[in-house]
Amino acid sequence: MILIAVVDDDYGMMFNRRRQSKDSALRERVLSLAGDGKLWMNAYTYGQFSDSDGSAICVDEDFLAKAGTGEYCFAENVPLDSCEEDIEEIILFRWNRKYPSDVRFAIDLGDSVWKLTKTREFAGSSHEKITEEVYVRV
Amino acid sequence: MSVYKKKRVVLIWLLLFGVLLSGCAGKSSLKDDSPQNEQVSAEEKKSDSDIEETVNLTEQAENTVLTDSFDLSDIPEYSGSPYIPVNGNVPDFTREDLTTDSFETYSELDELGRCGAAYASVGTDLMPDKKRGSISKVKPSGWHSIEYDNVEGDSLYNRCHLIGYQLTAENANEKNLITGTRYLNTEGMLPFENMVADYVKETKNHVLYRVTPVFAGDDLIAGGVRMEAMSVEDEGEGILFHVYCYNVQPGIAIDYATGGSWADGRTASGDTRKDEINNHETKQQKEKKATYILNTNTNKFHKPSCSSIKKMTKANKKEYTGSREDLENTGYDPCKRCKP
Incomplete structure (x- = not known):
């Protein structure tokens, strides 16, 4: 699977069971990444895609286990450390802001397992600068 | 506005x-x-x-x-x-x-x-x-x-x-x-x-x-x-x-009554002069007379407005007016909640 996640400056993802932030430009980017392929997510994440034309979206609470090779998974409020072995690639978006957090991105990108291969920046609809990073296995 | x-x-x-x-x-x-x-x-x-x-x-x-x-x-x-x-x-x-x-x-x-x-x-x-x-x-x-x-x-x-x-x-x-x-x-x-x-x-x-x-x-x-x-x-x-x-600053202690501050013992500030000024202010505060409520059981002293006083039994409660320094010298410690 190809994991997609969004973090703040402290690798935070959620606070009080709510996503830290959202941005329509980021959603469009996620949909364009998936293209005609499958984009897996749970019902909570689908809440922000429900108005999108996302025919590729598959909604399932056990989506991390069901996603196949080369398929995208957008994860916001689920533990990630237990599925790390199944991840082929990580696409990490950064808000470049500091928000409160009580759920953080649990995969250590600083060790010898993952390597940053691409970085791009784009303006969000409400965020000045969103950074997109692509990590692949070493 | x-x-x-x-x-x-x-x-x-x-x-x-x-x-x-x-x-x-x-x-x-x-x-x-x-x-x-x-x-x-x-x-x-x-x-x-x-x-x-x-x-x-x-x-x-x-x-x-x-x-x-x-x-x-x-x-x-x-x-x-x-x-x-x-x-x-x-x-x-x-x-x-x-x-x-x-x-x-x-x-x-x-x-x-x-x-x-x-x-x-x-x-x-x-x-x-x-x-x-x-x-x-x-x-x-x-x-x-x-x-x-x-x-x-x-x-x-x-x-x-x-x-x-x-x-x-x-x-x-x-x-x-x-x-x-x-x-x-x-x-x-x-x-x-x-x-x-x-x-x-x-x-x-x-x-x-x-x-x-x-x-x-x-x-x-x-x-x-x-x-x-x-x-x-x-x-x-x-x-x-x-x-x-x-409203805290790691490495710095604050006197919330006045706004005075000093480098916390756990972290060196590296600025002795500033520490001396603040310590002098704190010393003046200590020598100033004030009224405190003592808990003779726990050996803590409190501000009269401290919420802990309500929980104190009558037998352990005692009013004291004098300098904070004298009080500390007799073995009393300041309440960590009201920070007298």
Whole structure:
């Protein structure tokens, strides 16, 4: 699977069971990444895609286990450390802001397992600068 | 506040008052929840019927047992996190508080010159369209200009907006600025302001938002601030929190009564002169006569206003007037809650 996640400056993802932030430009980017392929997510994440034309979206609470090779998974409020072995690639978006957090991105990108291969920046609809990073296995 | 904003505030309060008079809204706690009354105790603030009316609009709110609002004695000592949840992260707003009209209100300063609650329904129309102006002419209660090498940006204290500039565009409003540490400003409050500001910008929704500085007794420096927020149009689905942010600075000790400070023994400041000045101020404070309440069982001494005194048995309670230094020399330690 190809994991997609969004973090703040402290690798935070959620606070009080709510996503830290959202941005329509980021959603469009996620949909364009998936293209005609499958984009897996749970019902909570689908809440922000429900108005999108996302025919590729598959909604399932056990989506991390069901996603196949080369398929995208957008994860916001689920533990990630237990599925790390199944991840082929990580696409990490950064808000470049500091928000409160009580759920953080649990995969250590600083060790010898993952390597940053691409970085791009784009303006969000409400965020000045969103950074997109692509990590692949070493 | 701009004239436009003032007009909006007056209009909103008139409308709300009208609803109250007409009886259409049923029993309302609007008056009890106005910012001017924020510093009354939790018991005084909410009756049982008010609690029943407290907003239960989200699943989380519905599943949370609402308590008697905020009680400082429930807040643990700072232990490394800049903020902690209060009341299961459910704010104390009432159903009648929710409005899709933007407004902002700021409490009058009290007799000690201290800020009270700042309260707003934040919408895009209140947000700034230009860079922040100077706020340096405002001297909030307990203000000291003091620098330490181990503080980011050197200055221990910032003029902390209760409602951040990015939310309501308030510049040098003395009713919206408190003396807060750099740590409170950037690690405690700013992340919550960012979250609310970006939510409002993205959704064009409103967020009901209240920030209340919490002072112990006659302290001039707040021990922390209580921050509450709830998104209005989606009834808390996007934004819902109720937290207490500590007005502390790791490595620096603060005398909350006066604003004096000194390098904490655990961390060297590297600035002996500044430490000496502050230690001198602290020594003067110690030699000054004052009245304390002693607990002869625990050998702690308290401010007469300390909430711990209520729990003290009569046999252990004793009043003392004299210097703090003499008291400490006889083996008494200051209460960590009221910090006499």
